Amino acid sequence: MAMDRDKDVEIISRETVFKGYFQVDRYRLRHRTFAGGWTEEMMREVFERGHAVVVLLYDPDRDRIALIEQFRPGAYAAGWHPWLIECVAGIIEEGEHPEDVARRETREEAGSDPTDMVHVGDYLVTAGGSSESCRLYCARVDASTIAGTHGLAHEGEDIRVFVVDPAEALAMCRDGRINNAMAVLAIQWLTLERQSLRDKWLG
Structure with missing residues (x-):
């Protein structure tokens, strides 16, 4: 029915x-x-909470993923280690296009400008008690330029960005170093689609 x-x-x-x-x-x-x-x-x-974009940063030329690490009060309140390894993400404000938000957040949180972007899909975060949805993108970046700390000071952001190879990112999901759903989902998607994505972006 x-x-x-x-x-x-x-x-x-x-x-x-x-x-x-x-x-x-x-x-x-x-x-x-x-x-x-x-x-x-x-x-x-x-x-x-609003609706969000999540951006997995991938460099197909170097076969590297860029991830971020930042403090999360919800993890602290749950009794977990509150510095989480995540993907770039941000809230979609009224009137904004999700892809524009994805590009903005990539600049703010990782200091990089995507040269291409793939819309992976949309999902609800916790539909039993929240209206929040996420739109997941995979963005093509130059990993050789990604390092350091970023974020907007007036929003209290202190974000470390770092680069790993895809096998290490998947291992981090398996052993619990990455323990938030948005990053796990994105990395598992890339594990399945990495070769086709490289074929697409590298010609």
């Missing part, structure tokens, strides 16, 4: 219960069941 987003969900009310750096909305709703009836009214809070 195919469900319809508009016909099979009834929003009884929606209110913003918190608005700060992020926002939380409270929904009262019900939805159609697979058996054909309707659920009882339920209340759910949804974390409204």
Whole structure:
């Protein structure tokens, strides 16, 4: 049975219960069941973080991946080591095209300008409690120019960028040095598609 987003969900009310750096909305709703009836009214809070781009930086000429490392308060709050190894990423502001955000964030966080870009796909981050989606790109960069620390000081960013080969990046996913979903997904995608991507970009 195919469900319809508009016909099979009834929003009884929606209110913003918190608005700060992020926002939380409270929904009262019900939805159609697979058996054909309707659920009882339920209340759910949804974390409204916005929508993001994620950019895997890859140099096909040198066969190298550029990754970043930065402090993450959510990891700290979860009791994890809070400096995470990640891909470049950023929030899409209203009216912005995701590819423009990807290029901007690559400059800000890695000091590099992509010469080509592939749209890999889109995914929901944690649909049980947040509306956030990510658009994943793979950007062609010159890894020989990537090093040092970057980020916007007025946003509290202190971002280290470094370069590894694809086998090492995959090993980091396997042994837990990379433990965030966006980077793991991107690196696993490159593991599957690396040769075809190199054929495309290197001719």
